[in-house]
Amino acid sequence: MLFNSLTFVLFIAIVLGVFSLRLPWKLRKSFLLLASYAFYAAWSPPFVVLLWISTAVDWLVARRMHREQHKGMRRLLLWVSLAVNLGMLGFFKYGTFLLEAFRDLLAMVDIAYQPPEVSIILPIGISFYTFQTLSYTIDVYLRRSEPEESFLDFALFVTFFPQLVAGPIVRPYQLIPQFKHPVRATRDQLFWGLLLFTIGLFEKVILADAALSAISDTVFNSPKPVACLDAWAAVLAFSGQIFFDFAGYSMCAIGISMSLGFSLPDNFRCPYAAIGFSDFWQRWHISLSGWLRDYLYIPLGGNRQGPRRTQINLMLTMLLGGLWHGAAWRFVVWGGIHGGYLVIERWLQRLFPRETPSMQSLFRIPLALATFLAVSLTWVLFRAETFSGAIDIYAALLGLHDDPVLWLETFDFLLCGTVVGGMLTVQWVMRDRRLEDVVSQCPWWATALFWSTLLTLIVLARGQSNAFIYFQF
Numbered sequence: 001m002l003f004n005s006l007t008f009v010l011f012i013a014i015v016l017g018v019f020s021l022r023l024p025w026k027l028r029k030s031f032l033l034l035a036s037y038a039f040y041a042a043w044s045p046p047f048v049v050l051l052w053i054s055t056a057v058d059w060l061v062a063r064r065m066h067r068e069q070h071k072g073m074r075r076l077l078l079w080v081s082l083a084v085n086l087g088m089l090g091f092f093k094y095g096t097f098l099l100e101a102f103r104d105l106l107a108m109v110d111i112a113y114q115p116p117e118v119s120i121i122l123p124i125g126i127s128f129y130t131f132q133t134l135s136y137t138i139d140v141y142l143r144r145s146e147p148e149e150s151f152l153d154f155a156l157f158v159t160f161f162p163q164l165v166a167g168p169i170v171r172p173y174q175l176i177p178q179f180k181h182p183v184r185a186t187r188d189q190l191f192w193g194l195l196l197f198t199i200g201l202f203e204k205v206i207l208a209d210a211a212l213s214a215i216s217d218t219v220f221n222s223p224k225p226v227a228c229l230d231a232w233a234a235v236l237a238f239s240g241q242i243f244f245d246f247a248g249y250s251m252c253a254i255g256i257s258m259s260l261g262f263s264l265p266d267n268f269r270c271p272y273a274a275i276g277f278s279d280f281w282q283r284w285h286i287s288l289s290g291w292l293r294d295y296l297y298i299p300l301g302g303n304r305q306g307p308r309r310t311q312i313n314l315m316l317t318m319l320l321g322g323l324w325h326g327a328a329w330r331f332v333v334w335g336g337i338h339g340g341y342l343v344i345e346r347w348l349q350r351l352f353p354r355e356t357p358s359m360q361s362l363f364r365i366p367l368a369l370a371t372f373l374a375v376s377l378t379w380v381l382f383r384a385e386t387f388s389g390a391i392d393i394y395a396a397l398l399g400l401h402d403d404p405v406l407w408l409e410t411f412d413f414l415l416c417g418t419v420v421g422g423m424l425t426v427q428w429v430m431r432d433r434r435l436e437d438v439v440s441q442c443p444w445w446a447t448a449l450f451w452s453t454l455l456t457l458i459v460l461a462r463g464q465s466n467a468f469i470y471f472q473f
Helices: 006-019 025-041 045-067 071-108 126-141 151-159 172-179 187-220 228-260 277-281 286-300 307-325 329-351 357-383 387-397 410-429 435-440 444-461
Strands: none
Touching: 006 025, 006 228, 025 045, 025 151, 045 071, 045 126, 045 151, 071 126, 126 151, 126 172, 126 286, 151 172, 187 228, 187 387, 187 410, 187 444, 228 357, 228 387, 228 410, 277 329, 277 357, 286 307, 307 329, 329 357, 329 387, 357 387, 357 410
8 A cells, every 4th residue: 555545545534533533542552553454464465474473473572581580591582583583584585585695606616506486575564674673672682671561552563554664663662652642643743744744745756756767767777778968867866766755755654653643753864965974874764774873883893993893894784784675786785885985984084184164164065965976876776677787877877888879858857957956955955954943934825835736746646656666675
């Protein structure tokens, strides 16, 4: 069930209507849990079983772990949780990839092996909810938090439908306490929630799908070598497309939650206005960046064991972060490049200490544009379906193809430049501002005009309901 579909509009209208009734709080929570299961079952009903398994195992393991005093048994219980969650994730997401890697490894020593052909369907959202439940059991194991007594509250934490299939990856302390006491959205929460939902839909339906997807699809799906200018337009278009697509989903999730009376953390803060790569990862997919930092980078030693070990920890974290995004070597390479960016950035910071504030101000915009360009080049590995396809695009960016084909029209270049240029301008202006502060300073009629314009464009788009890009991760 896509946010950008009429089915979901009907679904959320029913959920908002029923959830706002003056019913006992436990009954309202139970309804929200059933609605979340129905939302997930709309994709593939059998995969709801995986949600039940993850929920039941982690709730029971955490309770037993908290009571257990023997260190070895507590570690064994943690491994049960890791085995169940990572086992499901490994089988469904990485099963085919691991078999192919094993085949290639044997081929290196002249052993011919052809793995059986298996068709494994990737359950939507499994990368998100497994990380979410793992944070719960790890925190209980480390005694950072107490186990949840209410199975209903924990099950709702795992399956809360606005962020179930593509995040934000919420920590237990961010959501479970909100289920403890009855909530009902205030007028302001309903206003902001529906406005954020509309903005998220606009980013997805109009900017990502209607404006930019055709440009990137035309070039990346080209059966022939493409021209240099076409390749650059496609790379920039996909940079905008993946942002508007994923940030649009996150904003929809936050808006839906707010309209129900709940709060979810921000997942994007103007990432294309980042100055440097550390800044970028504090602004892009913030919930994943924080998860990798707290549950991987810091346990590896973080930056506490000297520069060389810090570099290794950064690379390992980003390599695994790349693998989280997809079961293909190009995602691992993507993570490795970003790890390299972070290592080089740290080296440059030591080599060139920060200058005076005036010098910093002078280079802010050029550094932000350089960061955006470097990040955009890595998105080629996301959009290309194969390594060879990515190499072809990189070659086209350098103008290395003979007799390239021109696929894009003048209008495509103007559209791409306008949307991407507007995106960069807006993000730079909003870099250190909050949307709520900006809207609150506008007169009511300007907000009403802005909102009605977005709704009109969404309705007029009449495009097909394309799935969000991050659903495949």
